Amino acid sequence: MSAAALSAASAASGLLSAPAAVTAASPVIPDYGDASQCVQNNGLFCGDWFVQQWPVIFAPALLSHIMMTLIAVVIGFIIAFAAALYAHRMQWFAGPFGAVSAFLYTLPPLALFQLLVPITGLTLLTVEIALVAFTLMILFRATIAGLNNVSPDVRRAGVGMGLTRGQILRRIELPLAIPSIISGLRIATVLTVSIATIAAFVIDTGLGSPILKAISSPFNTQFIGAGALAVLLAFAFDGVLALLGRLLSPWTKARA
Amino acid sequence: MDESEGMIVVFLDSFVFMGSHFGLLLEKTGSHLWLSFVAMVVSMLIAIPIGLWLGHIHKGEFLAVSVSNIGRALPSLALIAILIGIVGIGFSNVLIALVLLAAPPILTNTFVAVNSVDRDITRAGRGMGLHPLQILTRVELPLALPIIFSGLRTAAVLVVSSATLATVAGGGGLGDIILNQVAYGLEGVIAGALWVAALAILTDQFFAVLLHLLTPKALRGSKREDEERARVNVAEV
Numbered sequence: 001m002s003a004a005a006l007s008a009a010s011a012a013s014g015l016l017s018a019p020a021a022v023t024a025a026s027p028v029i030p031d032y033g034d035a036s037q038c039v040q041n042n043g044l045f046c047g048d049w050f051v052q053q054w055p056v057i058f059a060p061a062l063l064s065h066i067m068m069t070l071i072a073v074v075i076g077f078i079i080a081f082a083a084a085l086y087a088h089r090m091q092w093f094a095g096p097f098g099a100v101s102a103f104l105y106t107l108p109p110l111a112l113f114q115l116l117v118p119i120t121g122l123t124l125l126t127v128e129i130a131l132v133a134f135t136l137m138i139l140f141r142a143t144i145a146g147l148n149n150v151s152p153d154v155r156r157a158g159v160g161m162g163l164t165r166g167q168i169l170r171r172i173e174l175p176l177a178i179p180s181i182i183s184g185l186r187i188a189t190v191l192t193v194s195i196a197t198i199a200a201f202v203i204d205t206g207l208g209s210p211i212l213k214a215i216s217s218p219f220n221t222q223f224i225g226a227g228a229l230a231v232l233l234a235f236a237f238d239g240v241l242a243l244l245g246r247l248l249s250p251w252t253k254a255r256a
Numbered sequence: 257m258d259e260s261e262g263m264i265v266v267f268l269d270s271f272v273f274m275g276s277h278f279g280l281l282l283e284k285t286g287s288h289l290w291l292s293f294v295a296m297v298v299s300m301l302i303a304i305p306i307g308l309w310l311g312h313i314h315k316g317e318f319l320a321v322s323v324s325n326i327g328r329a330l331p332s333l334a335l336i337a338i339l340i341g342i343v344g345i346g347f348s349n350v351l352i353a354l355v356l357l358a359a360p361p362i363l364t365n366t367f368v369a370v371n372s373v374d375r376d377i378t379r380a381g382r383g384m385g386l387h388p389l390q391i392l393t394r395v396e397l398p399l400a401l402p403i404i405f406s407g408l409r410t411a412a413v414l415v416v417s418s419a420t421l422a423t424v425a426g427g428g429g430l431g432d433i434i435l436n437q438v439a440y441g442l443e444g445v446i447a448g449a450l451w452v453a454a455l456a457i458l459t460d461q462f463f464a465v466l467l468h469l470l471t472p473k474a475l476r477g478s479k480r481e482d483e484e485r486a487r488v489n490v491a492e493v
Contacts, residue, residue, distance in 0.1 A: 044342070103457070106413055106453075106456050106457050106460050107417070107453045107456060107457075108416065108417030108418075108420050108449075108452045108453060108456050109417060110417070110420040110421065110431065110434060110435075110449070110452075111417070111420065111434065111448075111449035111450070111452040111453045111456075112449070112453070114434055114445050114446065114448075114449040115446060115449045115450070115453075117442075117445075118266050118267070118442060118446065187328065190325075190328045191328065193331065194328075194330065194331035194332065194334075195331075196331075197331040197332075197333040197334055198332075198333050198421070200333075201435065207331075207334070208333055208334075211333055211334065211337040212424075214337070215337075215340070215424060220340075223337040223338060223340055224337070224338050226334065226337065227331070227333075227334030227335065227337045227338040228334075228338070230331040230334040231330060231331065231334060234328075234330075234331070238325065
């Protein structure tokens with residue numbers, strides 16, 4: 001699409017905040033002087049500006065967003081997986097852990113971030129604690145469901161072959177639970193990518209940060225660029241995990 | 257030690273804040289709930305009929321499932337941001353964003369719920385001379401209710417918590433307090449956060465009770481059983 005078409009589109013949608021876009025000193029539109037027509041008119045999406053700002057704004061934000069998501073999902077998975085294994089053996093544990101994780105899941109992300117700030121400050125730690133808290137319920141339930149859904153006959157066959165309880169878990173139950181676990185990981189990861197945008201309210205990191213910075217001076221390309229990147233990142237993670245699921249469970253062709 | 261004491265003081269102060277700013281909190285809660293309510297009604301009007309119909313004719317599995325995956329992938333803040341670019345700032349921006357978040361889980365759960373009703377049961381209904389519409393309303397719908405409600409709960413909690421972000425786009429609600437530390441101080445921020453958290457949990461419970469009341473007596477288990485059934489089914493989606 002040409003710049004002219006884009007600016008026409010944005011003019012038609014009638015939202016230009018001309019005053020903000022025209023201010024030359026506006027910090028969200030660097031290099032205003034030699035900006036393209038699209039940038040000057042605050043077009044819906046200015047590809048040239050996006051490419052130009054990629055190394056400055058978008059690439060670091062994307063990278064920190066990926067890191068933030070990975071840390072949260074990995075830690076969340078370790079905790080939820082351990083809890084699920086324990087609950088699988090000790091049935092009583094499933095109730096309390098399930099209830100606590102469900103409670104954490106219900107909390108609004110922004111509220112949880114703000115509640116943690118007085119304790120852990122405006123740091124990455126605050127963000128990660130909150131993000132981990134949101135993944136627990138999904139990962140715990142997915143793992144437990146996977147382990148419990150193994151047919152009793154299959155388990156009995158293992159017993160008949162003389163496998164110990166630990167061997168049954170490692171060789172039969174866990175492999176059969178993989179599709180369910182992967183499906184939980186996909187949901188949790190996508191959710192984390194989504195919630196991590198809100199982390200920018202606490203600490204200047206991730207794809208939420210260009211969004212929040214742009215709010216004081218509405219420049220469409222920055223909103224749409226960062227928002228689209230977050231959505232694409234979620235799809236990318238989802239795709240990678242789906243592929244991983246297929247590789248880890250070659251016996252099933254069903255959607256994980 | 258000092259720090260943790262400071263934290264406790266702030267925490268206690270937030271309750272003082274609730275007392276002294278009760279009117280403000282009520283007013284913001286009102287606009288928060290109104291926004292959430294409108295978003296839920298619009299989402300339900302869009303998603304439930306489509307889900308019911310697709311489930312009834314057992315078609316469109318791909319559509320229903322992929323819509324839900326896309327919905328899950330949409331970051332609410334990014335959505336609001338993109339919409340600022342398209343429809344500008346205000347109530348309608350936030351409303352569209354919330355509907356886009358809430359409609360997918362409702363659609364998918366409704367579809368899965370109706371689609372997974374045992375075919376033998378619908379066949380029995382046909383044998384008894386029920387019209388397709390009667391099968392839908394008298395057989396499929398009651399059996400599908402727990403899973404449909406599980407979708408509604410997911411969506412409602414999502415909406416109530418995402419409505420906090422409405423303040424970014426000038427949509428009002430409790431986010432106005434949570435994100436305005438300059439005006440209300442840390443105790444105000446925490447009071448607002450506690451308030452939203454309570455609201456989300458109450459919303460979740462409200463739908464659980466509503467499901468229990470709407471389930472036909474013959475199908476009614478204990479509240480816990482209904483929840484378990486809904487959860488197990490959705491875990492398999």
